[in-house]
Amino acid sequence: MAGPLAAVFDHILQGYDIPKPDGMLKVSEDDAFADLEPIPYSLATNLQHAVVWQRFWLDKLAGGRRNSGMEEWKNDFRVPDRSEFRALRTEFLEGLRRAREIADSSPLAHSLPTDDEAIDTLIRIAVHGAYHLGQMNLIKRAARRAKKRPA
Numbered sequence: 542m543a544g545p546l547a548a549v550f551d552h553i554l555q556g557y558d559i560p561k562p563d564g565m566l567k568v569s570e571d572d573a574f575a576d577l578e579p580i581p582y583s584l585a586t587n588l589q590h591a592v593v594w595q596r597f598w599l600d601k602l603a604g605g606r607r608n609s610g611m612e613e614w615k616n617d618f619r620v621p622d623r624s625e626f627r628a629l630r631t632e633f634l635e636g637l638r639r640a641r642e643i644a645d646s647s648p649l650a651h652s653l654p655t656d657d658e659a660i661d662t663l664i665r666i667a668v669h670g671a672y673h674l675g676q677m678n679l680i681k682r683a684a685r686r687a688k689k690r691p692a
Contacts, residue, residue, distance in 0.1 A: 543645050546660065549667045550641035553674065562637060562670075565678050566630045570623050572684040582618060584680040585629070589621040591673040592629050595636040598666050602643060602659060604652030633670075640666045 543551055552558060559565070566588070573585040582590075593616050601607055621629060643650050644663050651659035 544647075546663055546667075547641055547645035549664075550637060550644055553667060553671050554637055554641060559671070559675050559678055562674055563634055565674065565681065566634065568681050568684075570626055572681060572688075573626055574623060575680075575684040575687065577680065577683050577687055580680060580683060583620070584677045584684070585623075585626055586618055586620050587673055587677050587680060588629050588633060589616075589625070590618045591670060591677075592633050592636070593617060593619075594669055595633060595640075595666055598662050599636055599639060602651045602653060602662055607653070636666070637670055640670075 554562065556562070556564070568584060570585075573588070574583050576583060593613055597606075597609055597613050640663055643659070649656050649659050651662075653659045653662065
């Protein structure tokens with residue numbers, strides 16, 4: 542049985558409250574990059590943002606920098622190139638799975654000074670990921686609805 546923190550990732554990955562991420566992120570590039578007023582950014586840009594921070598936090602757990610810097614902030618909400626979309630989708634899904642593995646490890650598999658800091662970082666990954674998955678699901682639905690409307 543998974544521990545409580547791993548169970549949080551199970552809820553996200555198994556689609557308990559929102560669609561399963563691997564299925565929900567199966568979206569055409571046209572829908573992923575759709576410009577939908579008044580939504581401020583596309584699903585692809587939202588995904589790119591989620592990946593930037595998930596990557597930073599996973600790297601932090603592995604012993605990387607503990608504080609964000611210009612690299613993260615200059616890439617925050619960057620509009621990705623269409624050629625990046627599949628890799629971003631894969632990285633996001635694999636990152637959630639990696640965070641779940643860390644959350645279920647005993648002792649916690651991390652390189653931070655304390656377990657408390659590692660748990661806080663894992664919670665950030667879970668909350669941030671779930672929040673943006675909800676947004677991406679709504680954007681996906683809006684893109685599909687917009688295609689059905691007469692021009």
